[in-house]
Amino acid sequence: MLRYANPNRFMRLARVLTPWSAGLAVLLTAAGLWFALVDSPPDYQQGETVRIMYVHVPAAWMSLFCYVVMAVSAGVGVIWKHPVADVAAKASAPVGAAFTVITLISGAFWGKPMWGAWWVWDARLTAELVLLFLYLGYIALIHAFDDPARGLKAGAVLALVGVINVPIIKFSVDWWNTLHQPASVVKMGGPSIDGSMLVPLLLMALAFKAYYIYVLLVKMRAEITAGKVRALRLRQVHGTA
Amino acid sequence: METASLGEWLDMGGYASYVWPVYGIALAVLVGVLVHGLRALRGEQTALDGLRRDLPSERESNGEA
Numbered sequence: 001m002l003r004y005a006n007p008n009r010f011m012r013l014a015r016v017l018t019p020w021s022a023g024l025a026v027l028l029t030a031a032g033l034w035f036a037l038v039d040s041p042p043d044y045q046q047g048e049t050v051r052i053m054y055v056h057v058p059a060a061w062m063s064l065f066c067y068v069v070m071a072v073s074a075g076v077g078v079i080w081k082h083p084v085a086d087v088a089a090k091a092s093a094p095v096g097a098a099f100t101v102i103t104l105i106s107g108a109f110w111g112k113p114m115w116g117a118w119w120v121w122d123a124r125l126t127a128e129l130v131l132l133f134l135y136l137g138y139i140a141l142i143h144a145f146d147d148p149a150r151g152l153k154a155g156a157v158l159a160l161v162g163v164i165n166v167p168i169i170k171f172s173v174d175w176w177n178t179l180h181q182p183a184s185v186v187k188m189g190g191p192s193i194d195g196s197m198l199v200p201l202l203l204m205a206l207a208f209k210a211y212y213i214y215v216l217l218v219k220m221r222a223e224i225t226a227g228k229v230r231a232l233r234l235r236q237v238h239g240t241a
Numbered sequence: 242m243e244t245a246s247l248g249e250w251l252d253m254g255g256y257a258s259y260v261w262p263v264y265g266i267a268l269a270v271l272v273g274v275l276v277h278g279l280r281a282l283r284g285e286q287t288a289l290d291g292l293r294r295d296l297p298s299e300r301e302s303n304g305e306a
Binding site for chain 2: 048056102106112235
């Protein structure tokens with residue numbers, strides 16, 4: 001990890017990995033969509049609305065995964081002054097926020113036909129909404145200071161304190177007996193959903209993960225390049241070039 | 242699903258107005274985030290190339306050029 005604290009070394013690796021992650025994301029999405037929308041059965045209780053699950057559940061997993069990556073990177077960036085970790089945290093936040101928005105919207109479109117309501121103040125839904133505010137708060141904080149280092153520090157504190165929300169979301173369905181159904185994929189004794197539904201679910205989850213890696217690499221490369229542009233402009237202004 | 246017609250598939254068992262918007266919105270959001278990132282990368286790369294031309298003494302062996 002510390003090997004890639006050097007942005008130039010990271011850039012070389014990122015340029016190689018970018019097209020591979022893009023190709024992988026496209027292939028996995030195509031396969032995932034085929035099984036999600038065509039080659040999987042309707043649910044015996046929920047009918048065709050079960051297909052919303054193939055977007056909703058992987059997006060929800062990603063909303064938590066991106067947050068943990070963001071918080072850990074932000075922490076590493078502040079504690080060890082790891083410049084690439086700062087960039088990773090900054091790049092992760094908008095992608096995680098996007099997955100959180102998709103989770104909330106797809107949940108609403110699933111809740112309406114199944115529960116009869118677009119939104120309820122269920123424990124898990126509320127905690128997921130708090131997650132969105134944590135992402136937005138982090139993005140706002142890191143841009144709120146003239147000195148970017150202070151912004152990153154303030155953002156890291158918020159991100160790390162907000163980690164407490166991740167287990168709350170994960171276990172909300174067990175701690176509070178409210179409307180959202182409990183876990184059916186990751187649980188003791190193996191998944192309780194049929195293989196025909198597990199295949200599209202896992203393919204979409206992998207597709208989202210590949211997409212995340214792709215976008216993260218693109219955003220991190222953009223950010224590091226922006227840093228070089230800033231440094232060169234400063235040198236130009238000071239006439240030291 | 243093999244025997245179903247296209248119209249039947251699009252209808253999603255009467256839940257078309259719930260299933261399709263989810264896929265459409267997810268696609269729009271994810272493509273939007275990606276395009277935003279790609280544009281930023283291209284913009285910064287162009288700016289960097291321009292600055293490197295203006296500062297020919299600039300010799301950073303970072304493999305960026």
